[in-house]
Each structure stands twice: as structure tokens, then as C-alpha cells.
Amino acid sequence: MKKQLLALALCCVASLAGANEGVKLEKIQVDPSNPAVKRGVEAFMESCHGCHSLKYIKYQDLVGLGFDKAKVKEWQGDWTIDSPVMGMMPDDAAMASFGTIPPELSLMAKARDGGNNYMYSYLMGYYTGADGVTGNHVFPASKMPDPLGISSATEPAQRAEIAAKARDIVSFLNWASDPHEQERFRLGYYVMGYLLVLTSLLYVMKNRIWARLK
Amino acid sequence: MSNKIMQWVDRRFPLTSFVKHDLSEYPTPRNLSYWWNFGSLAGIVLVLQVLTGIFLAMHYKADVAQSFNSIQHIMRDVNYGWLLRYMHSTGASAFFLVIFIHMARTLYYGSYRAPRELLWWTGQGLLLLLMGTAFMGYLLPWGQMSFWGATVITNLFRATPFIGDQVVVWLRGDYTVGDETLTRFFALHYLLPFVIIGAVMVHLIALHMVKSSNPSGIDLADKDNIPFHPYFTIKDLYGLGVFLMVYFGFALFFPNLLIEPANNIPANPMQTPNHIVPEWYFLPFYAILRSVPNMVGGVVAMGLSVMLFAFMPFLDRSKIPGGALYRPIYRLQFYLFIIDMMILGYIGYVPPTDQTIVIGQIASVVYFGIFFILPFTSKIEEKWLRNRGLPAQVEALIASEELQIAQKKSGGK
Numbered sequence: 001m002k003k004q005l006l007a008l009a010l011c012c013v014a015s016l017a018g019a020n021e022g023v024k025l026e027k028i029q030v031d032p033s034n035p036a037v038k039r040g041v042e043a044f045m046e047s048c049h050g051c052h053s054l055k056y057i058k059y060q061d062l063v064g065l066g067f068d069k070a071k072v073k074e075w076q077g078d079w080t081i082d083s084p085v086m087g088m089m090p091d092d093a094a095m096a097s098f099g100t101i102p103p104e105l106s107l108m109a110k111a112r113d114g115g116n117n118y119m120y121s122y123l124m125g126y127y128t129g130a131d132g133v134t135g136n137h138v139f140p141a142s143k144m145p146d147p148l149g150i151s152s153a154t155e156p157a158q159r160a161e162i163a164a165k166a167r168d169i170v171s172f173l174n175w176a177s178d179p180h181e182q183e184r185f186r187l188g189y190y191v192m193g194y195l196l197v198l199t200s201l202l203y204v205m206k207n208r209i210w211a212r213l214k
Numbered sequence: 215m216s217n218k219i220m221q222w223v224d225r226r227f228p229l230t231s232f233v234k235h236d237l238s239e240y241p242t243p244r245n246l247s248y249w250w251n252f253g254s255l256a257g258i259v260l261v262l263q264v265l266t267g268i269f270l271a272m273h274y275k276a277d278v279a280q281s282f283n284s285i286q287h288i289m290r291d292v293n294y295g296w297l298l299r300y301m302h303s304t305g306a307s308a309f310f311l312v313i314f315i316h317m318a319r320t321l322y323y324g325s326y327r328a329p330r331e332l333l334w335w336t337g338q339g340l341l342l343l344l345m346g347t348a349f350m351g352y353l354l355p356w357g358q359m360s361f362w363g364a365t366v367i368t369n370l371f372r373a374t375p376f377i378g379d380q381v382v383v384w385l386r387g388d389y390t391v392g393d394e395t396l397t398r399f400f401a402l403h404y405l406l407p408f409v410i411i412g413a414v415m416v417h418l419i420a421l422h423m424v425k426s427s428n429p430s431g432i433d434l435a436d437k438d439n440i441p442f443h444p445y446f447t448i449k450d451l452y453g454l455g456v457f458l459m460v461y462f463g464f465a466l467f468f469p470n471l472l473i474e475p476a477n478n479i480p481a482n483p484m485q486t487p488n489h490i491v492p493e494w495y496f497l498p499f500y501a502i503l504r505s506v507p508n509m510v511g512g513v514v515a516m517g518l519s520v521m522l523f524a525f526m527p528f529l530d531r532s533k534i535p536g537g538a539l540y541r542p543i544y545r546l547q548f549y550l551f552i553i554d555m556m557i558l559g560y561i562g563y564v565p566p567t568d569q570t571i572v573i574g575q576i577a578s579v580v581y582f583g584i585f586f587i588l589p590f591t592s593k594i595e596e597k598w599l600r601n602r603g604l605p606a607q608v609e610a611l612i613a614s615e616e617l618q619i620a621q622k623k624s625g626g627k
Contacts, residue, residue: 056286106286110470111478177478178289180296187297188466192459199455206452209444213244 023138025117026124030171032182038065040172043165045075047147048105051094054085056106057176098143109170109177116170123166126151236422241439242446243428249323250426251453252316257414258454259309264407266302270295274354276400278393281356282480300469306348307472308461310495313344317523322548324530324537325427331527333420338524340413345496345520347406350399352493353391357477362490364399365391370503373513390483431535432615489565497562498555502581504566505574515578522585529585532592534599535615540608543595547584554580 031037041062059076062085063069072081079086087094091101112118118138125138126146134151136142146152148162175181224230273292275284288295317337320326326334353364368385372378387394428434464471472494476487492500502519506512530544538545554577561574604612 056290107478110473111475113475115475178296180289184296184300184466184469188462191462191466195455195459195462199452199459202448202452202455206448209448213440213445 023121023125025114025121025138027117028120028167028170030116030174031167032171032175034066036168036171037175038067039165040168040170040175041065041067043169044172047165048169049075049085049088051087051089051098051102051144052105053087053102054106054176055104057085058082059085061179100143102144105173105176107177109174116174119173120166120170123148123169124150124163128152238441238443240422240442241436242426242442243430243434244438244440244445245428245430245434246426246446246449247429248449248453249315249319250428251450252312252319253421254450255453255457256309256312256316258457259305259312260407260410260414263302263305263309264411266298266305267404267407269298270302271404274400276354276397278356278396278481281354281396285355297465300465303473304461304465304469306351306493307464307495308457309344310348312457313341314495317341318552320427321523321526321551322538323427323429324431324535324544326526327427327431327530327535328527329424330420330427333417333424334527335524336413336417336420338521340410340417341523342520343406343410343413347403347410348493348495350403350406353396353399354403355477356396356481357474358479358481358485358487359474359477359490361391361481361483362487363492364395366490367492368395370509370513370516373510392483429536429539430611431537431539432611433618435614491563494559494563497560498558498581499562501558501562501574502578504562505571505578515582519578519581522582525585529588530592531589532596533612534596534604534608535611536608540605541592541595541599543591543598547588547591550580551584554584 059072059079059081062072062075063081069081075085076083077088087102089097089102094101108119109115114121122136122138122142125136126134126148127137128151129135134146136146148165150159150162150166153159153162178184220230270288273284273288273295275281285299288299290296292298320334320337349364349367353360368382368391371381371385374381383389385395386392387398425433425439474491491497499516499519503512503516506515532541532544534541538548557577558574558581561570561577564570566574
């Protein structure tokens with residue numbers, strides 16, 4: 001009996017370890033500040049917008065982040081200011097070139113296990129193999145060419161610059177997945193503070209009222 | 215003046231006597247612990263869900279082409295739509311957490327014992343309604359997990375004898391989960407909460423007939439009951455404050471913790487997610503379903519695992535009051551059951567491997583075993599405890615209970 005219990009316990013431990021399979025993701029802290037998100041927008045427009053859409057983000061929302069209209073005009077091209085940020089490449093062209101349709105990115109920060117860490121590790125996960133072919137550690141089946149050039153960057157300074165860019169892009173996509181996140185946190189602090197005071201008062205009152213009983 | 219209005223009303227409607235009888239002077243055992251807070255908390259979560267749900271429904275579109283977008287519209291464009299939606303999605307989990315604690319308390323203290331069987335059974339009905347409502351609500355965002363979860367669960371009705379295939383088509387309104395399914399799930403998800411409110415009324419009427427149980431396990435003498443107001447209004451309010459801190463902690467700081475990443479991808483009938491998991495509150499039952507190799511057997515086992523709670527008044531044959539409080543063997547069974555539930559929950563969550571299937575099967579056998587041995591263990595335990603000599607305090611409780619029963623029989627008070 002004891003042996004069976006031990007085996008059961010070991011199985012539990014083993015399966016816990018097994019659940020964590022796959023590539024280890026790098027952990028990053030996204031920067032929700034406005035400058036970082038804005039840097040992320042610029043990097044996104046430069047490196048991602050060619051193929052990827054953000055259909056729940058409108059060009060107008062970028063003006064809301066603090067870009068001036070002339071700058072946004074460059075990105076929006078023939079689209080209007082209140083149209084969603086659609087990728088530049090038509091789906092059939094993407095299908096012809098890459099054999100897949102580039103995924104929509106508005107919710108990417110929430111649509112993968114690991115979220116922001118996944119996106120960052122994926123962007124930074126490109127490498128050049130011994131045969132000179134580029135691969136990706138995090139998503140080996142990826143059809144996306146290395147967008148930031150990390151696979152060919154060898155200089156530490158250059159790699160650091162790309163890492164910073166990747167982090168900015170992730171910060172922007174995190175914002176895009178939930179534009180009200182910071183507002184929610186701010187409200188949260190007030191709500192928790194209020195509830196803490198209220199609940200403490202209720203506790204005191206409860207004790208006073210119950211003290212009437214002998 | 216107000217006195218006169220009240221008299222006018224009371225001659226036509228028993229308002230004052232109702233408030234006195236069922237609210238302000240409603241006699242409540244003074245020894246209730248904080249575990250007795252969860253019933254009223256469940257009522258408040260129900261109200262929160264209905265209120266946030268009604269406002270969400272004003273902006274939601276039940277249409278396969280628009281559902282996913284309308285959720286994003288709520289999250290981004292509707293004023294405080296994100297708050298409504300996160301309160302509602304967190305509220306579903308909060309509801310089950312509160313109900314599970316409420317049930318665990320009933321099991322621990324043996325509150326299902328006579329005369330509270332009907333109270334327990336109306337609660338069992340409420341649990342089923344809650345599960346149905348939550349299941350249908352989960353389809354509405356039309357994400358990958360919504361779609362595949364609904365596909366897997368409606369598919370289980372194929373186990374219906376003879377007309378299984380027809381039943382599945384009838385439930386879905388189509389051969390696959392689609393627009394028809396989404397529209398009817400929305401209609402029912404809006405309807406069922408009001409059925410729940412009605413069922414809660416029945417639950418409360420049953421409660422006010424037999425009154426609250428209490429940790430001693432027997433009905434207390436009149437002098438040990440105190441009026442609900444102000445003692446329990448303030449105690450419930452304090453409990454509500456603590457609950458709201460936990461609830462808003464999740465809703466405002468970690469609202470995505472319990473939302474599967476795959477549900478942020480629109481439903482795609484052509485692409486099955488790597489691994490389909492239900493919401494956390496269904497995991498133990500889902501694990502039991504998966505533990506039986508045969509589908510019909512699995513469905514029966516899962517149904518039984520939910521319904522077995524209703525049999526507790528028959529299965530527990532011990533006459534010793536106080537549930538697990540004075541009964542070491544029952545207490546052991548209780549904790550074993552809780553641990554077993556957690557193991558099953560974990561097994562329901564992970565992708566099945568040879569190992570986890572075996573663990574799931576053992577845990578399922580333990581789950582049913584605990585119920586099935588209860589008639590024997592409860593009897594043996596009682597005999598053993600009586601032979602050993604009950605503590606004076608327990609003897610007194612039993613004597614007091616017997617006296618009350620005798621008095622009630624003779625018609626006195």
C-alpha cells in the first residue's frame with residue numbers, strides 16, 4: 001500500500017514536470033508607459049505592418065496615443081483615419097509568398113500560452129543554423145522571415161538594440177490587446193482602498209453589535 | 215402618517231409580518247461560523263451576474279459573424295464595457311467558488327440531514343441550473359474554446375439510448391455547433407438566471423421552514439437563536455466586504471487568469487485546438503468523464519458524480535450530530551474527498567497521458583468509493599463512537615435533539 005502511494009505521488013510530480021514541456025520562454029516585463037508604447041507603434045509600422053493587421057485598432061487610436069495626424073497619415077496610406085489598421089499585403093499575395101495568411105495581432109498578447117513572454121521569445125528566437133538556413137526556437141514551423149534581423153546580428157550592441165525593439169513591440173501589442181488595462185489598474189487601487197476601509201469599518205461594527213449579546 | 219400607510223398596506227398584503235418573520239426577527243442560530251456566510255454571498259453574486267449580464271446583452275450580438283467582434287467592441291468602445299465583461303467573466307468563477315464552499319460546508323457539518331433534505335435537494339437543482347447557465351454562457355464569446363467546448367459537451371448527448379444522434383442535432387439546431395446553437399444558447403443563457411432566481415426563492419422558502427443548520431448539528435433551543443437583524447445583516451455585510459476584495463482583486467488585476475488563451479482566437483470549426491479544456495469548475499467532472507474508456511459509461515459516470523450529492527441524506531446513516539465535527543472517520547472521508555476533487559481537477563486540466571489516465575481512474579474510483587462506503591462507515595463509526603463513550607457534550611446534544619423530536623411529535627413546543 002505504501003509503495004503504491006509513493007508511486008502515485010511520484011506520478012503526480014512527474015506529470016507536473018511533464019506539463020511544462022516545450023521551449024522555455026524568456027520572461028520580460030512589458031513597459032506600459034506611453035513612450036514605450038509609442039516606440040512600439042513605430043517599430044510595428046516598420047517591421048510588422050507590411051503583413052500583419054490590427055483590426056481592433058483604428059488609426060485614430062494611434063492619434064489618441066499622441067502621434068500627430070501627419071505621422072499617422074504616412075502609415076494609413078489610402079485608408080481613412082477611422083479605419084482599422086489592416087496589413088499592407090493582401091491575403092492571396094501572402095498565401096503565394098509564404099504559404100500562410102499572417103495572423104491578426106490585436107489579441108496576440110492574450111491568444112498564446114505565455115502571452116507577452118511568448119511574443120518576445122518568438123521575435124528573439126530566430127537563429128541561423130549551420131546550413132545557413134534561418135530557424136526559430138520557439139515556433140519551428142514558423143513561416144515568418146526573421147522580422148527584426150536577430151538571426152544575423154552578432155554584435156552585442158546590435159543584439160541589445162533588437163531586444164529593446166522587440167520589447168517595445170510587445171509593449172505595444174500588449175496595449176493593443178487591452179487598451180484599458182492601465183485604467184483598470186488605476187481603478188483597482190481605488191476600489192481596493194475603498195473596500196479595505198469599508199470592510200474594516202464593517203468588522204468593527206460587527207464586533208460592536210455582537211458585543212450586545214452575552 | 216407612515217404608520218397609517220403601513221396599516222393600509224398590511225390589511226392587503228402581509229408586509230410587516232413578512233419582514234418580521236423572515237428578515238428582521240428571523241431566528242438564526244447564534245453559533246454560526248463564517249462558513250455560513252456563503253449562502254447569502256451566492257445570492258449577491260447572482261445579482262451581480264444578472265446586472266452585469268443585462269448590460270452586456272445590450273451590446274452583444276449573438277451571430278457567428280459578429281459575436282467575437284462584439285465582445286471586442288464591449289472591451290474597447292463601450293463605456294466601462296471592459297469592467298462589465300471582466301466582472302461577468304470573473305463572476306462566473308466566483309459563483310462556483312462560493313457555491314462549492316457552500317456545498318462543502320453542508321457536507322462537513324452534515325447540514326443535509328433531516329429535516330433539511332428538501333433544502334439540500336433544491337440546492338442540488340440550483341447547482342444543475344448554474345452549471346447549465348455557465349456552460350451556455352461560455353459559448354457566447356465564440357472563441358476557439360467556446361466552440362470546441364460546446365462541440366465536445368453537446369456531442370456527449372449521443373449517449374442517449376436509441377435517439378442519440380437526433381438529440382444532438384435537436385440541441386445544436388444543426389449538424390454542427392453553429393449560428394443556430396449560438397442564438398439558442400444566448401436565449402437560454404438570458405432566461406436561465408431568472409429560473410435560478412425562482413429556484414432560489416424555493417430554496418429560501420425551504421430554508422425558512424426548517425431554519426439554518428448550525429455547527430452543533432442539532433436545532434438549538436429558542437434562547438440560542440438570535441434575530442437575523444442586526445446580527446447577521448452586519449456579519450454578512452462584513453463577509454461581503456472580504457469577498458468583494460477577492461472578487462475585484464481578480465476582476466481588476468488578473469481578469470485573464472481564468473480565460474484560456476485559445477478563447478482569444480475566434481472560433482474556427484476547421485481547426486481543433488491542441489487540447490480542449492472546460493472551465494476550472496467543470497474539471498473534476500470532466501476528469502471522471504475521461505476516465506471511463508467507453509463514452510456512454512463516461513457520460514453516466516459524470517452525471518452520477520454530480521447527482522450523488524443528492525443521495526447524502528440516505529447515504530449518511532449516522533445519528534451523531536455535528537457532521538464531521540464529532541466524527542473522525544467521516545472527517546477523514548470529507549478531507550479525502552476534497553483532496554480527491556483537486557486531483558481530479560488537475561487531471562481534467564492536463565492533456566491525457568498514460569500516467570494521468572491511470573491517476574484519473576484511481577481518483578474516480580475513490581470519488582465514487584467515498585459515497586458508496588458511507589452507509590457502512592457511518593454506521594460502523596457510530597457504533598464505535600458509542601462503544602467508546604461519547605463526549606458529554608455530544609451526549610447532551612443527542613439528548614436535546616431527541617427531546618425536541620419527542621416534543622414536536624406530542625404537538626407541544
